[in-house]
Amino acid sequence: RIREDGKDSIPEHPYLYETDVEISLVGGNCKSPVERFWNGSSTVYILQKATHNEESNSMEESRTEDAVYASEVLPKESPGALALSVGRAKQLISLYTMLQNPNMTYLGISDLVVLPPLWARCDGSDPQHTCWIGAEPLQAGNKVTGLNIYMVSCDGPTADKTRFANLEELKMEHKIRHHSSVVTTKGFARYELIAAAAIEDTIAESESSISVDITWNGVEKILETPPLISAATLNIALESGDPRSPVFHLYRELQFLLALAEGLKTGLTEWPEPSESESALKLVQEFLTDLKKKLDGDCVFGNKNETEKIKCDIAVVDSCIKSMFGERGDLDFTEQLWCKMKSVSSYQELIDCFTLVIKSLQRGEIQPWIHQGSSSFLSQLIQQSYHGKMEDVSLSDITPIQMLLEIGLEKMKKDYVSFFIGKSRSSLLFQDYFISTSVDLQEQVHRVQKLHHMLEIMVSCTGLLQFRHENLFPLTQICMKHYKENPLDEKHVFQLPIRPALVKKFYQNDNPEVWKVEISSGHGQKEVKTTWQVSTNAPVEHGTSNNSGFLSDSTVNGSIEERLYFITTTQCSQVHFT
Secondary structure (H helix, E strand, O other): OHHHHOOOOOOOOOEEEOOOEEEEEEOOOOOOOOOOOOOOOOOEEEEEEOOOOHHHHHHHHOOOOOOEEEEEEOOOOOOOOOOEOHHHHHHHHHHHHHHHOOOOHHHOOOOOOOOOOEEEEEOOOOOOOEEEEEEEEEEEOOEEEEEEEEEEEEEEEEOOHHHOOOHHHHHHHHHHHHOOOOOEEEEEEEEEOOOOOOOOOOOOOOOOEEEEEEEEEOOOOOOOOOOOOOEEEEEEEOOOOOOOOOOHHHHHHHHHHHHHHHHHHHOOOOOOOOOOOOOHHHHHHHHHHHHHHHOOOOOOOOOHHHHHHHHOOOOOOOHHHHHHOOOOOOOOHHHHHHHHHOOOOOHHHHHHHHHHHHHHHHOOOOOOOOOOOOOOHHHHHHHHHHOOOOOOOOOOOOHHHHHHHHHHHHHHHHHHHHHHHHHOOOOOOOHHHHHOOOOOHHHHHHHHHHHHHHHHHHHHHHHHHOOOHHHHHHHHHHHHHHHHHOOOOOOOOEEEEEOHHHOHHHHOOOOOOEEEEEEEEOOHHHOEEEEEEEEOOOOOOOHHHHOOHHHOOOOEOOEOOOOOEEEEEEEEEEEEOO
16 A cells, blocks of 8 residues: 555655554655665665554554554654564564565465565664664566565674674675575775865864765775775765865855845845955945046056955965966956955945946046956946946845846856866856856856855865866766756765775775675575675664664773774575565
8 A cells, every 4th residue: 555655756654554563665865774784776665663642542443444554644753763673573574575475375465566675673682683674576577586585783883893704704604594605795995085184174063075985896804995996986075165165265255145146035135244344335435546546547457466455355275276266367347346345234335335336437437347248237337338328227126236246146157167167177068057147146146056066076176185187077077967957955975986096095094984895696686695894873773762782882991092883784585486
């Protein structure tokens, strides 16, 4: 019944079976609780101990017509994942096995269907500390030919490496259990690179993560360092806005742009705190006065020394990053005006600043230079001033906010394009999407946010991992392709295939977050695997709910300096129906 309900969409709530078991169908975008030790089907049943209340108990006692009360949807909020006893879990797996066995004709099931795999949470109360039991159908076409049965046990955390398995013993146990003469081994290791990187505390205390997954064949010993011929994938999930980032000044600029966009949408604008130094109004006055003095001379707005002083108030920028994200030397009038006005602290000050600018244009006191193709309303007024005819401007309502948002958008787009096209020499393939003016201002701001997130990723990989152009180029393409098709998501993990040698110096002397060996024999549907894994994070989230025996803290000789590992073993056996 749950399978039928989940045909169109994954059911939002768990279902109650008998009086003690919750059944959930997990799939789609939901994170699977078994993915840390099993990489099979994307849709699975999860069984766990039911959370009871008086109302549900009374309902269950009054219902005897059907064993599965699928219509009794449990409350949406649950106090947490509760595990079943190992005996109860084995009983449920046996019922599932009977249900999938085509030889069980006496059950009267006329239309046998292949169900998703089933996994039951266990409380670790047996000597093996079993934390999960799973069953996965084996099929030929639409017919179920058997099942893979998985037993997952967990121990730790411990720093005592004498409790770690011996690889030769694991291989021998696998051969005996599965009557195999030949086995193959495959290794997997994950290393966190941010913590091991050369720049200390650059992205500390955030959700950011840069790790590398490495796989190789022919494992020789437990916890061996992966060979350089391995396959490696870099995983990057980065949150913008770390104050220690070399491009934090751009992030602050972007935040003001977002505040203006929000003000345009809601009518409420969150203005920056007044500057302790000069106000935006005074900066604009000085800027216009300087332009008036230069009107009769050779006015070059692209002077690098001047624009560096105007544009950026960063005291120190990492030299490696600065060489890639140098200051643009071609800021036009509106861009320099934005740099002065981004510290504006009130709506009235915004109006006063634009009033000064418009009066100077109307009187012909300045004849500023602007980039060709600039389409902001202020740029149009400047072009009109060249001919001595300017339309009247009413600086009221949302008009001044929109004017400032437009010039800020144009300036920041050019900043990012300067990096992605000029400095990183990335393809122009998606350039039009990110800087298009054919969409509304809100969408333009959203796309600039995407550009900034990509920039933060490139800067981190350059500063932390010393990536060069040949590595940044494919990463940029991956990010651009993703963000052309998807909304902004700073929790998204970008993946880049790399050579292990590129990051070896960051992990060669470090302990892995996860290390796993997979021992396998047989081929096709007869393939069986034994997996032994250590991880710094618990492979189950239900271990401390009602039985913490196999998750107890332990150290060696009272020392807490050694890294603590959870030990997880997954054993597979097969049941054949034909």
